[in-house]
Amino acid sequence: MALPEKTMTRITHGAGGGPEVLVPEVGPVPEPRAGELLIRVMAAGVNRPDVQQRLGKYPPPKDASSVIGLEVAGEVVAVGEGATRYAAGDRVCALTNGGGYAEFAVAPEAQCLPWPTGYDAVRAAALPETYFTVWANLFGHGRLAAGEAVLVHGGTSGIGSTAIQLAKEFGARVLATAGSAEKVAACRVFGAEEAFDYKAQDFVEEARRATGGRGVDVVLDMVGAPYFGRNLRVLAMDGRLVLIAFLGGDRADEVDLRPIMLKRLSVTGSTMRPRTTAEKGAIAAALEERVWPILSAGRAGPRIHATFPLAQAAEAHQLMESSAHIGKIVLTVSE
Structure with a gap:
């Protein structure tokens, strides 16, 4: 499969520690496996589990990216074998198994949902994990x-x-x-x-x-x-x-x-990360049926407290840990 680009910017946390360990680095663009989508990330949500992973207390599954980030919104750029619902150019938000703090991320298609009506990337990225x-x-x-x-x-x-x-x-x-x-x-x-x-x-x-x-x-x-x-x-x-x-x-x-x-x-x-793709997919299906119409009608949506460019992930984590925010913190990645 020809990927749109070979390298990307992502946020690394090294051996872990305080927010200052979050720094940009260049790494390879991930390739979608069977049943997965490759998403050009436009925005990525910041969550408490991200902080725990940075501290070494919430490790990713063995087959998942070590890059922090559990929710993204963006544009599909490639699909893995067997992924049939979405095509290149579709805009989705996704519950990832990791890898969200990056310019590209992969997610199982079953864990992806369309943006609710009227949503932009920042608001869509604030949805999945929460x-x-x-x-x-x-x-x-x-x-x-x-x-x-x-x-x-x-x-x-x-x-x-x-x-x-x-x-x-x-x-x-x-x-x-x-x-x-x-x-x-x-x-x-x-x-x-x-x-x-x-x-x-x-x-x-x-x-x-x-x-x-x-x-x-x-x-x-x-x-x-x-x-x-x-x-x-x-x-x-x-x-x-x-x-x-x-x-x-x-x-x-x-x-x-x-x-x-x-x-x-x-x-x-419960925690979300250990659930199987099938279990997360069932939650996604229920959300699309029961909650997405409410969001598309303009009700019960996320409140965005602050946004930070991807390179300022450390500042986003500092805000998260201060508990001074009301609502969601989101990283902006691309237009």
């Missing part, structure tokens, strides 16, 4: 249904803002936590019925008050250990706790487990 994660965890593992109440932690992150919007879109009551008055206000803009400043308020007490003492049906949590016991307490009968990250730590000692039995609680969680 929307795949929210759909699989909040509506899949969490089984959130219309009329139920959900508590979303980290409500102004990319994940949090998406979860708030989609939960409301599908008829749930949404409560959220955030770390400042500005972020609490942003949660309400996204659609949260109420939001609580976790630095100044007890979210268990506030969520119980907001639900008339009943508690919430689902908690979507990315904090981990420090919230584990409180999450169990805030859940209603038959509630579900869904864990998607451990930003506050992954070891919860001296936790009262009795609420799990007394309230018939379910504790679950």
Whole structure:
């Protein structure tokens, strides 16, 4: 297969470390394998798992690129054997298995979706990792249904803002936590019925008050250990706790487990990267059927906090780690 170019700029992180290890280098353009697309990257989303990979805590699968980056938007330039839905020139956004911080990236065709109507590359690149994660965890593992109440932690992150919007879109009551008055206000803009400043308020007490003492049906949590016991307490009968990250730590000692039995609680969680292509493809198909029409209608889309040129990936990671952002951070790669 003749590739459009032989070399490209990509971001390397060497042996790992702080944001400063992210530097541009020249490397070969990847060649799409069977069932894959080669995409000329126009924009790439920045996510917390990218930070974890840079630190050496979230290694890519053995057959995936070692380059950081899990979501891109751009133009198809070549297709691998057996890839039939898209052709050169089509514009797609993709959940990659790695390699997104580059001028070209490959992704399984099953993990690619068309840009929603009216979207540009930056907004399209902000979709895959976040929307795949929210759909699989909040509506899949969490089984959130219309009329139920959900508590979303980290409500102004990319994940949090998406979860708030989609939960409301599908008829749930949404409560959220955030770390400042500005972020609490942003949660309400996204659609949260109420939001609580976790630095100044007890979210268990506030969520119980907001639900008339009943508690919430689902908690979507990315904090981990420090919230584990409180999450169990805030859940209603038959509630579900869904864990998607451990930003506050992954070891919860001296936790009262009795609420799990007394309230018939379910504790679950997942990561996206270890799933098979077939599993990710099923999530993509569900998103295209259930969520993409909503996005194309101009609702429940990503909020872009900041963009950085690809060469400034280090600055993008510094912002991510500061937690000062509201919404998504995106790298711009090409026109």
